[in-house]
Amino acid sequence: MAVDLDKIASHYLALLTARRSRAILVPIIVIAVIFTLISITDRAYQQPSINIERASETEDITDWSKFAYIQYATSSEHLCNAVMLLQSLHHLKSRADRVLMYAAEMLPDPKDMDGGGSQEGELLVKVRDEYGVKLVPIQVQHGDTADDTRTDSYTKLLAFNQTQYERVIAIDSDTTLLKHVDELFHLPPCPIAMPRAYWLLGNDTTKETFASHFLVIQPDKYEFDRVQRAMKLAAADEYDMELSNKLYHDTAAVLPHWPYTMLSSELCETNHTLYLGPDAKEWDPAVVMSQVGTIRFSDYPVPKPCKYWTADDGQNFIRMEPKCEMKRRKHKNKEGGHDKEEDCSGRDAWRELYADFKARKAVSHQLSSNSFRCVIL
Ligand SMILES: *[C@@H]1O[C@H](CO)[C@@H](O)[C@H](O)[C@H]1NC(C)=O
Ligand SMILES: *[C@@H]1O[C@H](CO)[C@@H](O)[C@H](O)[C@H]1NC(C)=O
Ligand SMILES: *[C@@H]1O[C@H](CO)[C@@H](O)[C@H](O)[C@H]1NC(C)=O
DSSP states (O other): OOHHHHHHHHHHHHHHHHHHHHHHHHHHHHHHHHHHHHHHHHHHHHHHHHHHHHHHHHHHOOOOGGEEEEEEEHHHHHHHHHHHHHHHHHHHOOOEEEEEEEEGGGOOTOOOGGGGOOOOHHHHHHHHHHHHEEEEEEOOOSSSSOOOOTTTHHGGGGGGGOOTSSSSEOSSEEEEEEEGGGGGGOOOOOOEEEBBOOTTSHHHHHHTOOOOSSEOOOOOOHHHHHHHHHHHHHOTOOOOOHHHHHHHTTTTTOOOOHHEEEEEGGGGGGGGGGHHTTOOOOOOOOHHHHHHEEEOOOBBTTTOSOOOOOOOOOOHHHHHHHOOOOOOOOOOTTTTOOEEEEOHHHHHHHHHHHHHHHHHHHHHHHHSSSSSOOOOO
């Protein structure tokens, strides 16, 4: 056998070295080599995408310290909500930094060991040490008068000043976070990205309005100067939403409201065209709740769940809750038709949303020692 092979090999070798066959064989070999090279290079081009997939499965090469979720607190009640949202990010295992900008009076020295004797200070120290939250003392931003109700909303825009980060996400704290939204730190460059105020989409005059409760911001000194100038010149009825629209109407990136954010009142609506678009599939609260990232409490006249509720508020809560609907059963009955059944999943989801917020609020109340003024029902 081995001898036979040797013979054959030497026979072909002889052929190769023969001048005439070389004239035919060399071009064939050259072509074969070129094709082999091309196919290797082809594979080399495909290689990186395979590597990237592998990388995202096993190791994360992103430097997450360049990104942060930002909360702000101008009052103790606000502080409580901000802490709750930061806790959610912790439990949801978001990889970015968490920053809390707070009115400097609460804890003048963010490195303080014991909270300086105030209850707000103690809570701040606790979230810093137990949840790794970065504390940034700030001067609360006022409009032109000191007792201005716009104070809170402007303070959010100090996010533009956190230039130690490449990108930050500011979500209003009257919101329940169901998923972290870390992927938004990788948006293409843009000074700010916001969702549309989708509930205004039905009106030609207002349909391009941005909502400002969910902001993805690139901190930047030039933009911060612009924002500060606009705050100083703002009219008495201009809040952060009006300012953001005025400054960024033509340059903001539109963040898809679905699936990133929804108002709690959407669960009470019977027509979901504005939220999901005209061609949307059937509204299924269970599916929506499993996919949406954040839900902001907004069910006027029901107060936010972070406020103290009176008996009237309790009545309004019952009055406003989503109605159960009669829906066709998926499976056919014996006669081949579809029976109807009562579906209360929207109402249940809505009730659960409020109950969950209040339960978490009770926990974060305990987080701080004794009687911190987190208002709980
Ligand atoms: C903006 O950030 C700088 C640097 O951290 C700080 O000194 C300054 O006070 C901030 N401005 C405001 C208005 O908070
Ligand atoms: C549309 O919005 C404008 C501005 O807020 C308002 O004046 C107008 O009444 C609205 N139109 C409808 C049909 O609701
Ligand atoms: C639902 O709302 C949209 C937009 O406001 C409207 O065009 C549509 O007719 C409504 N559908 C129903 C069934 O009422």
